[in-house]
Amino acid sequence: MMPILSGKARLAGVVGWPVAHSRSPRLHGFWLERYAIDGAYVPLAVAPAAFARAVGGLCAAGFAGLNITLPHKESAFALCDEIAPSARRAGAVNTLVFDGGRILGSNTDGAGFLAHLRAEGIDPAAGPALVLGAGGAARAIASALIGEGCRVTICARRPEAAAALCAALPELSPLPWAAREAALADHALVVNTTSAGMSGAAPLDLPLARAHERLVVADIVYVPLKTPLLRAAELLGLRAVGGLGMLLHQAVPGFAAWFGVTPEVDEALYRFVADDLLAPPCA
Secondary structure (H helix, E strand, O other): OOOOOOOOOEEEEEEEOOOOOOOHHHHHHHHHHHOOOOEEEEEEEOOHHHHHHHHHHHHHOOOOEEEEOOOOHHHHHHHOOEEOHHHHHHOOOOEEEEEOOEEEEEOOHHHHHHHHHHHOOOOOOOOOEEEEOOOHHHHHHHHHHHHOOOOEEEEOOOHHHHHHHHHHOOOOEEEOHHHHHHHHHHOOEEEEOOOOOOOOOOOOOOOOOOOOOOOEEEEOOOOOOOOHHHHHHHHOOOEEEOOHHHHHHHOHHHHHHHHOOOOOOOHHHHHHHHHHHHOOOOO
8 A cells, every 4th residue: 555645745856857767756755765765765756957047946845855966966066055064075075964054965875885895895995996986976986995094096097087076186096098907906996987887888898807805895786687788797806896786775864864764785775676677668
């Protein structure tokens, strides 16, 4: 039976353009049912030109807050009355909390990645780490790793993008894309933050033959659950960490702020979301 919302229901959602692909409603819906919360989490497709008006309207309408996904993360930054250090270092906002008409912004991507590593028994501070890519996810993850005391190297196809990221995070060390394979022997963790390996995209060009035997290979892509990079790592006996766990863990702070319960990321939640990813598309 579908839950019946009362007039006191807490409301939150995810805003993107498009947004139909988002698994956030599924995972938040799982938690709402698990904890018997009077609330709802909805997907909201908002065009970039209407983003600021939509956020203001949802805040005025009594929403508790929002997740922000592409292409709105930088735009959300500009709307906030207060910005958490996590968002300042990441240069983007993915979580909004509405508090008495004020908009509070944070970025949970980096914290979600660290929480997933810890759940897998991996120490984020162990390093050094090689982060592939120079987009928003790379910046959030690199800044979170730096915050743990990890030494981080950034490596991107576009040297100008890597240089810009190093300018924003001076603690980073740049590495030419052509040197990525050789660098695996000197790193304890490599993280793919690009879209390479995603369903419909070409695999990441990263031969692993020169990897250190204790290298941890992480990929933030979660469609498919096991990317070609992760499969190659497993064939070599390397530790492989998929992207779905990061998605689940990064959702925890927002849910706690909006609905007043700190939810648990466990196998039941993982399977519930993973089953949706594995389901064949509707005809």
